[in-house]
Structure formats: C-alpha cells, structure tokens
Amino acid sequence: MTIQxxxxxxxxxxxxxxPSFSVEVLPEIDSTNTELMRRARAGQLDPxxxxxxxxxxxxxxxxxxxxxxxxxxxxxxTFSLGVPLAPADWSGLSLAVGLxxxxxxxxxxxxxxxxxxxxxxxxxxxxxxxxxGVGDTxxxxxxxxxxxxxxxxxxxxxxxxxLQELLPGVxxxxxxxxxxxxxxxxxxxxxxxGFAPLREDFLARDLLNGxxxxxxxxxxxxxxxxxxxxxxxxxxxxxxxxxNSAEVSVxxxxxxxxxx
Ligand code: BTN
Numbered sequence: 001m002t003i004q005x006x007x008x009x010x011x012x013x014x015x016x017x018x019p020s021f022s023v024e025v026l027p028e029i030d031s032t033n034t035e036l037m038r039r040a041r042a043g044q045l046d047p048x049x050x051x052x053x054x055x056x057x058x059x060x061x062x063x064x065x066x067x068x069x070x071x072x073x074x075x076x077x078t079f080s081l082g083v084p085l086a087p088a089d090w091s092g093l094s095l096a097v098g099l100x101x102x103x104x105x106x107x108x109x110x111x112x113x114x115x116x117x118x119x120x121x122x123x124x125x126x127x128x129x130x131x132x133g134v135g136d137t138x139x140x141x142x143x144x145x146x147x148x149x150x151x152x153x154x155x156x157x158x159x160x161x162x163l164q165e166l167l168p169g170v171x172x173x174x175x176x177x178x179x180x181x182x183x184x185x186x187x188x189x190x191x192x193x194g195f196a197p198l199r200e201d202f203l204a205r206d207l208l209n210g211x212x213x214x215x216x217x218x219x220x221x222x223x224x225x226x227x228x229x230x231x232x233x234x235x236x237x238x239x240x241x242x243x244n245s246a247e248v249s250v251x252x253x254x255x256x257x258x259x260x
Contacts, residue, residue, distance in 0.1 A: 003053060006177040010049060013181040017188060018047040018083065026050065030057040031066075032080035033128055033143035040082065040132035040139040049180060051079040058145065060126055062249060066145055076151075077172040080143040081183060085191050086136045091244065092195025092230030094129050095202050097142055100186035101125055102205050104179040105146075106166050110207035113223070113232045113250055117146075118207050122161035142187070146175060196228040208232070212253035215243060220253065 007023040015021045029035050032050045034057070055078050058066035068076035087093070098115035110118045117125035125146040131138040148170060150162045163170055190198070203209065208223035213234060221236035231244035243250070 003173060005051060005173050009177060010180050014047075014049075014184050017184060020046040021048065022046065023049045024051070026052050028052065028054045028056060031055050031059050031143075032078055033059055033130055033141050036080050036082040036141040037130055037132055040141065045082075045084050045133070045139050047081075047083040049079060049081050051077075051176060059128060059143075060145075061128055066126060066128070068145055068147075069149070069151055075148055075172065077146045077148060077175050078144070079176060079180075080141050081180070081187070082139060082141050083187060084133075084137050085131075085140045085187070086138070087191045087194060089194050089229070090131075092198070092226075093140070093190055094127060095226065095230045096186055096190040096195055096198050097127050097129065097144075097183065099198060099202055099205065100183040101127065101144060101146070101179055103186075103201075104182035105163065105175070108166055109205070111202065111205045112207045113226065114230070119161035119163075119165065122159055123147075124161040124163060140187075142183070144179070144183075146179075148172060148175065195230045199226060199228055199230075202226060202230075208250065208252065213250050214253045216249045217243075217245075219243065219248075223250070 005025050007025060011023050029052045032052045036050055055068055058068050060066040068078055094115040098111045098117060101117055102109040102111055112118050115127040116123050128143040130141045133139045147160045147162045149164050203225050206225055209225045211223050213223045214220050219234060219236060221234040224233040224235050226232055227242060231242040234241050234243060
C-alpha cells in the first residue's frame with residue numbers, strides 16, 4: 001500500500017521557521033533516531049524530519065526496545081525530528097516535546113513524567129530525545145512513536161492505547177501533519193524561553209500529580225507536579241524530593257492489596 005505523506009505541506013509550514021529544513025520518508029530503517037544520530041556524527045546537522053513506514057530496531061528510553069507496526073493501515077507512526085539547538089538550559093525539553101504531542105492530538109491525553117503520552121491508564125505514545133555534538137549548539141534528535149491502531153503487546157507491563165480509540169479511522173499521514181508543525185513551534189519556544197513558561201500547561205496534563213508513585217531508584221511517595229526546570233516533585237517520608245534524572249522511570253503505585 002502506498003502511503004500519501006503530507007511532506008510538501010509540512011515542508012511549507014516549517015521551512016519559513018527553519019530555512020534549511022527537509023522532509024524524508026523511508027519505507028524501512030532500523031530506527032529513525034539511530035539514523036539521524038549516525039548522520040549527525042557524520043556532520044549532517046541541518047534540520048530534518050525523518051519518517052519511517054517501518055522500523056526494524058526501534059529504540060525506547062532507558063535502553064528499551066520500541067516495537068511498532070508499520071504505518072500503513074493504521075499501525076504506528078514513527079518519526080524523528082533532527083535540529084541544531086542551543087537553549088540556555090536543556091532541562092525540561094522532553095516535557096515540552098510531550099506537551100506538544102498532546103496539544104496537537106487530543107484534550108483527553110495526559111502526560112506521564114517525563115514524556116510518555118497516556119490515554120485512560122495506558123501508554124499511547126513514547127518520546128526518545130538524544131543529542132550529538134559538543135559545545136553550546138548540539139544536534140537534538142527528537143523521536144516520536146504513536147500507536148494508532150490497537151495492537152498486541154504481551155511484552156509490555158501496561159498494554160498500549162491507540163489513537164483510533166479517540167479518533168476513529170485516523171491514519172498516520174494525518175497525525176504526522178497535525179503533530180510536526182506544533183512540535184516545531186514548541187521546540188523554537190523552548191529554545192528561546194526554556195521550560196518555565198510551559199510548566200502550568202504541563203501541570204494541566206500531568207497524569208501523576210497527586211498519585212502514589214514508585215520510582216525505579218526505589219523512591220516512593222506522592223507526585224506533586226514538576227518544578228520550573230521540569231524536575232518531578234515527590235513527597236516522601238523524608239520530605240519533598242526532586243527527580244530530574246533521565247535514568248529514573250516512575251510509575252503509579254499499585255493499589256494496596258485488600259484483605260478479606
Ligand atoms: C519510549 O517510550 O521509551 C520512547 C519510544 C520512542 C519511539 C520512537 S519511534 C521513532 C523514534 N525512533 C526510535 O527508534 N525511537 C523513537
């Protein structure tokens with residue numbers, strides 16, 4: 001099946017903001033993030049949107065695999081945006097990107113710190129941000145994977161949600177055209193102003209706020225939103241602590257067992 005991608009429309013929307021911007025769609029690649037990181041290390045540092053109709057070795061946060069279906073017939077939308085960036089402070093970029101995805105898609109979506117997109121207690125989309133280069137200007141590769149149609153994923157702790165539950169019949173090209181211009185504007189805003197002005201918007205979408213949470217480093221407590229740098233605030237027995245490590249994953253605590 002040939003997929004009609006809105007490459008031209010996206011290029012027209014974004015190139016006034018990023019003059020050397022290009023759009024590339026590949027039928028298959030190991031991972032759009034891996035490919036843009038390879039190119040960046042080889043010196044290709046222009047802004048680009050790379051879309052893959054199929055990824056054979058998709059990657060997630062914390063060294064995990066990211067399994068996805070092909071983009072045709074619903075499936076999964078997988079793309080990466082590569083852009084040179086020099087924000088005064090990088091903290092909170094992943095939260096800003098998650099916010100852009102949620103804002104672009106549907107008001108029912110929520111963000112699970114730092115940047116997972118959830119629907120009704122299940123993960124709908126994941127974001128992987130990597131950077132290459134040295135100095136003030138680094139090349140950021142922002143990878144986004146969005147589940148469009150319901151799929152089997154017995155290997156996942158939480159079964160995935162699908163965007164078609166909210167938007168019946170929605171297809172990968174529509175979603176790409178909806179998300180990318182919003183994401184580009186968000187990246188520009190973040191580069192200019194950082195995360196602090198986005199904090200209130202994040203809190204309005206924050207899935208964990210007020211919930212009992214368990215962190216992968218053993219910390220347990222109640223999530224209390226994020227600070228102006230995007231660090232997760234957790235109220236613990238030892239007081240309020242900040243979690244800002246990208247290496248830590250956080251999940252809602254399981255409900256206490258009932259004794260009958
Ligand atoms: C996560 O949830 O842990 C992040 C998943 C990120 C998946 C996307 S799909 C496009 C891009 N290419 C990859 O290999 N990963 C990201």
